[in-house]
Amino acid sequence: MKILLAEDEKITRKSLTDILTAEKHEVVSFDNGNQAYESIKKNDYDVIITDIRLPGMNGIDILKNAKELNPKIIVIIITAYASVETAVEALKFGAYDYLIKPFSPVQLLSILQHIDQLKLVLSENENLKKRIALLEDKTIIGSSEKVKSFMNTIKTVAPQDYTVLIQGESGTGKELCARTIHNFSTRKNKNFIAINCAVIPETLIESELFGHEKGAFTGAIKKHIGYFEKANEGTLFIDDIDDLPYNIQVKLLRVLQEKEISRVGSTESIPIDVRIICASKVDLKQKVVEKQFREDLYYRLNIIPIFLPPLRKRKEDIPELLIHFLKKHGGEDKIQFLNDDIYSTLQKYNWPGNVRELENITERIIALSPNNLINPAVFEPLLNSPDKTEQDKTAFEHYDNFDQYISNKEKEIINWALEKSSNNVTAAAKILKIPRTTLRSKMEKLLITNYNES
Structure with missing residues (x-):
């Protein structure tokens, strides 16, 4: 000393x-x-x-x-x-x-x-x-234009109490996005309650959301407070809303309209003051078309839509994310050994599991890399993963018929052009070299709504 x-x-x-x-x-x-x-x-x-x-x-x-x-x-x-x-x-x-x-x-x-x-x-x-x-850090990591874009949207809508619908693939950080909205809101000092519809049995989800009274059903040995009451004055995040049973959707719609709930087994109405943020891993509009999701509820939820890009669409954020996860999981000593070859390997991979998969890879780097070095064998599964060409060869197997396959490809191409043109329809039509009216017609047919008229 x-x-x-x-x-x-x-x-x-x-x-x-x-x-x-x-x-x-x-x-x-x-x-x-x-x-x-x-x-x-x-x-x-x-x-x-x-x-x-x-x-x-x-x-x-x-x-x-x-x-x-x-x-x-x-x-x-x-x-x-x-x-x-x-x-x-x-x-x-x-x-x-x-x-x-x-x-x-x-x-x-x-x-x-x-x-x-x-x-x-x-x-x-x-x-x-x-x-x-670091483990409790709920900050969105990334400096790409896509991250800046949806962060600007978050900061704009967070202070207001509008319902938000977050859509993005699994692993893109939908709950993190919801927490960020809550933390920027006037409710930040109140509860943030998260529920995942995909993991709760259909027979229990009504009770979990709205609560139940003692004796309401077999096994209800005492009163149970539901997620809505727990989140009162705060924020309720409903993840995987696309998995919410159809019969519960009606009751959720009523809660959004009336701002009150009734516990299972009770006729008493309980006023609630909750901000609702929902998330879906699939195109919820398509679920409406397929009659698997109520249209009236969809429009109630979709007041403020936020689309989270997959990691393959913002690969420039990978170095920043990798360093963050190394620090988070105690691998600071590995940061000095990161190099262009490692970054290049990570950039070439398609990341079907998105940011969650990158975090898992980071933990694997720490676990399999002793003596402060980085074990190159960690990256072999990424190098040996099937490339996009091989994936496309089997892509048709996921469709029922030729028309469905073509419609999906048309939708991919139009979304690509809209992304290139900052969602401007006129500019997208020029990129695709088709009349604007033709593009608008196809977008209506394919239920593409993320665009700006110009």
Whole structure:
């Protein structure tokens, strides 16, 4: 440890310096309080050992001023003039310990050993706090234009209480997007409650959403508060809304209209004040066409649509995401070994699992890369994955007939042109080299709604 020793007695100062140096500590000594304090201002010391009575600034003033400069600095007071009052005063101002002359060097070394152990524990605690902060970090990572675009939308709509529908493939970060909206909203200090319709059995979802009274059904042995009541005054995030049973959709629509719920087994109406954010992994409009999702509910939910791009459409964010995940999962020591070859491999991969898959790969890098290096074998599954051409050869197998396949391809091409033209129909028609009226007709037929008239 780096130690400052302030002691005006030459023999004591010299002997303590020799003892501490022999124990591998770095020691800087002074016989004057003012000189000692000037050194404290210019240097970072782990421990200050000071006599109370010194020429110039006394030990108590050194203690107080040092603590003002750095509240974490550890100060040990030594003196030949001991009293209960001076001991209490020193401890009151933050002294770690108090030694009375004459004292054995073993006493001081024992205190320093305890300090060393304390600093180790505090350092580990600080590292754990940083790890926890990263694990709990709900910030959207990325600097690409696509991320900036939907972040601008989030910041615009968050302060308002409109219902939001987030659409994106699995692993694109829909819950993270919902949390970000909540954190930018006026409800940020209230509850954020998340529910996933895909993982709750159909027989229980009504009870989970709206709650139930004791005896409402077999097994209802006590009253249960549902997610809507838990989220009251806050935000309720309903993920995989496309998996919500059709009969529950009617009840959700009523809640959105009336802003009140009734628990299962009760006729009492309970007023609620909840902001609703929903997410879907599929095109919800198509589910409406297929009569699997209520049209009236769709329009109630789709007041503010947000489309999250898949990772393959924002690959420029991969380096930033990779570094974030390495820090999050304790792999900071691997960052220095990242290079262009690794980034190139990650850029070539198509990322069907999106950001979630990249996080899984990052954890694999940490687990399979000992000695601070990065094991190249981690990337072999990515290098050996089937390329887009091979995937396209089997793509037709997922369609029932030729017309469905062609319609899907037309939709892909039109969406590509709209993306290139910032969703401007006129510009997209020029890119595709077709009349604007033809493009509008096809878009209506294919239920493409993410465009701007011009």
